Amino acid sequence: MDYSRMVRAAAVQISPVLFSRDGTTEKVLQAIASAAKEGAQLVVFPETFVPYYPYFSFVQPPVLMGKEHMRLYEEAVEIPGAVTDAVSRAARSYEIVVVLGVNERDRGSIYNTQLIFDADGSLLLKRRKITPTYHERMVWGQGDGAGLTVQDTAVGKVGALACWEHYNPLARFALMAQHEQIHCAQFPGSMVGQIFADQIEVTIRHHALEAGCFVVNATGWLSPEQVGQITADETLQKVLSGGCHTAIISPEGTHLCPPITEGEGMAIADLDFSLITKRKRMMDCVGHYARPDLLQLRLNPSQWAVMSSLQNESTQQSAATPPLNIPQPEFLTLEP
Structure with a gap:
């Protein structure tokens, strides 16, 4: 791995075009172009930004949110589809890595999905949030x-x-065990108030320190007019404010540029990869600071399926099972 390089990163704090997949996608494309003009080689957008984060589920009880839930289905992103095609073209055109959060529709289900596009436009990763939080469980699988x-x-x-x-x-x-160099974090923003923003900062700075990597974090933002579109209840409107902390953190846990806590904007910083070695020289939690003889992580990297062949399962299991007498020294064990 090259630890002598310098990468310019951009974290975008941005508001969606509520209730419009196409409108929000257009803002994504504009922001990619703006980041590229600033020399950014990586641009990160907020959680489920396209078409918008389901704020309605935070302020409406399940019995009342059916209409908004259905509207989210109608505007959600299918993968592959028009949204991924457009972002892929932009990434390729500007030679920029794009990390985008979307509401992914897979037939009758919606997922909180993170997409990583490489600078050649290829979609490298489509990952789904492993456990939706609290109110989100009514929306996402x-x-x-x-x-x-x-x-x-x-x-x-x-x-x-x-x-x-x-x-x-x-x-x-x-x-961390896969030697992450840049961690891209995404939060919704415009929720809960200052306490949420404070928690975001603590969380991303801690990960940077522990992992010895850079963290590029993007949060969304709602204008007062948009909050009014989500709910007319002034009491509930108060909980749809604050909670924004778009920032870029070094492996030493420090801010590399001023964080953005209100309004739209773009945090931009240069990532000096030599700082990764500088941090890990002191504490490498997946290297000299690890104790795999005492503590190991067992990861199942399989993709879920509601139907599978027993014959295939048997073949995969026999191929993946190591001899009983051979020790497994790795602290990240993959279980198919």
């Missing part, structure tokens, strides 16, 4: 271990998690 992979991109080894997945330490460790 669950992901699987197939998405807990770090991708080799034009800017280095890139991994991604969404929102409170960062409170699953084993999910984070799975990416």
Whole structure:
């Protein structure tokens, strides 16, 4: 791995075009162009930005949110499809790595999905949030271990998690064990207030320190007019504010540029990969600081399927089972 390179990254704090997949996608394309003009080689967007984060589920009880849930189905992103085609073309045109959050529709289900496009436009990763949080469980299905992979991109080894997945330490460790160099984090923003913004900052700075990697974090933002579109209840409107902290963090846990906490904007910073070695020289939690003889992570990287062949399962199991007398020293064990 090259630890002597320099990469310019951009984290975008941006508001969606509510209720419009096409309108929000157009804002994504414009932001990619703007980031490229600033010399960015990597651009990160907020959680489920296309078409929009399901804020309605945070302020409406399930019995009342059927209409908005159906509208989200109608505007959700199919993969592959027009949205991924457009973003792929933009990534290729500007030679920029793009990390985008979408509401993915897979027939009768919606998922919180993170997409990583390489600088040649190829879609390297489509991963689904492994456990939707609280109100989100009424909207999204669950992901699987197939998405807990770090991708080799034009800017280095890139991994991604969404929102409170960062409170699953084993999910984070799975990416660390694959020697993640740039971690792309995504949060919804415009929720809960300042306490959420404070928690985001603590979370992303801690991951940077523990993983010895850069963290590029993007949160969404709602204008006061958009909050009014989501709910007319002034009491509920108060919980759809704050909670924004778009930032870029070094492996030493420091901000590389001023964070964006309100309004639309773009955080841009240069990532000096030598700082990864500088941090890991002191504490490499998947190297000299690890104790695989005491503690190991067992990861199932299989993609879920509601139907599979018993014959295929038997073949896969026999191929994947190691001899009983051979020790397994790795601290990341893959279980098919």
